[in-house]
Amino acid sequence: MHKTSKPRNWRQQLHEVIFGAETTAGKTFDVLLIISILVSVIIVMLDSVQTISTAHGELLYRLEWFFTILFTVEYLLRLVCVDQPLRYAASFFGIIDLLAIIPTYLSLFLPGSQFLLVIRILRVLRIFRVLKLAKYLGEANLLLRALRASSRKITVFLFTVLILVIVFGALIYLIEGEKNGFTSIPRSIYWAIVTMTTVGYGDISPKTSLGQALASMVMIIGYSIIAVPTGIVTAEITHRYKKNISTRSCPGCGASDHDDAANYCQHCGTEM
Numbered sequence: 012m013h014k015t016s017k018p019r020n021w022r023q024q025l026h027e028v029i030f031g032a033e034t035t036a037g038k039t040f041d042v043l044l045i046i047s048i049l050v051s052v053i054i055v056m057l058d059s060v061q062t063i064s065t066a067h068g069e070l071l072y073r074l075e076w077f078f079t080i081l082f083t084v085e086y087l088l089r090l091v092c093v094d095q096p097l098r099y100a101a102s103f104f105g106i107i108d109l110l111a112i113i114p115t116y117l118s119l120f121l122p123g124s125q126f127l128l129v130i131r132i133l134r135v136l137r138i139f140r141v142l143k144l145a146k147y148l149g150e151a152n153l154l155l156r157a158l159r160a161s162s163r164k165i166t167v168f169l170f171t172v173l174i175l176v177i178v179f180g181a182l183i184y185l186i187e188g189e190k191n192g193f194t195s196i197p198r199s200i201y202w203a204i205v206t207m208t209t210v211g212y213g214d215i216s217p218k219t220s221l222g223q224a225l226a227s228m229v230m231i232i233g234y235s236i237i238a239v240p241t242g243i244v245t246a247e248i249t250h251r252y253k254k255n256i257s258t259r260s261c262p263g264c265g266a267s268d269h270d271d272a273a274n275y276c277q278h279c280g281t282e283m
Contacts, residue, residue, distance in 0.1 A: 026092040029085075044085070048111075051078035079115040086112060093261075098279055157247035164243045172207070172236060179203040179229050183222055191218045207233035 031037035051074075057063045058071045086108045090096040099105045158165075180200030187193040192215045193202065202215050206229045217223050261276035275282055 022092050025088065029089055029092055047078060047081060051075070051082075054078070075115060079112055082108070083112045094281060095279055154244075154248065157244050161243045161247045165240055168236075168239055168243070175232070176200050176203040176207060179207070179225065183217060183225055186219060186222045186225060187217050191222070192216075203229060206230055207236070209233050209237075 027034060028036045028040050032041060054071055054074050058068070058075070064071065089099060089105075089108065093099045100109065177200060180203040181196055183202060184193050184196050184199040187199075193199045198215070205212055206226055209230060217226050261279065261281050
């Protein structure tokens, strides 16, 4: 059960608006933020078009600084309303928030760096909280946990694939040789990777019957191994599929991937 609610100070109220998605104010804030992000990204894109930049450069410049100041204030407010600002600043969204405003200030000293502001589009990930799609956030975190848990198995699998492409690359180099475009073992390994992954660019291909037979074998093996990492991760997901994720954000570090019944943040231990 959740703790009995206590009287909230201005920082807690601000935290609920900025980080929360449970209240009307919180939803409104996130919607306005997402709209601002999208508009600012469009401005950066338009500014990269020479004809538009020439005709409306001054307006675009002023709008870009308006959004930069807006996002700077928002970033500072986020730091103010959490109990552990440094922890939030070092989190994924904290870094994205910072990267969203730095390029404009850098453009004062390094002309052209403002185009890096397209990274703001990553912040639209917060739309999951606005639309109450907590289960998708939960699935994303579940997938990350499954990938971490199966990392050793996947590493062994990738190492095996690396050995195979080296062996097949060396074989095709011996069979085809430089006259057919396989000028070196590294280039032949590149062919083996392209063939095994069934990409098939076609920039280099075997010409001899023996080489084509080897290529057929590599393709069949490629189809066989594609399912291996999928199976490993799927098995791990099935094993770990058991938690319900809430949209509540931690007042300490701003993290939001918590269980519905959690009383404390799983990242920093702050009481929810």
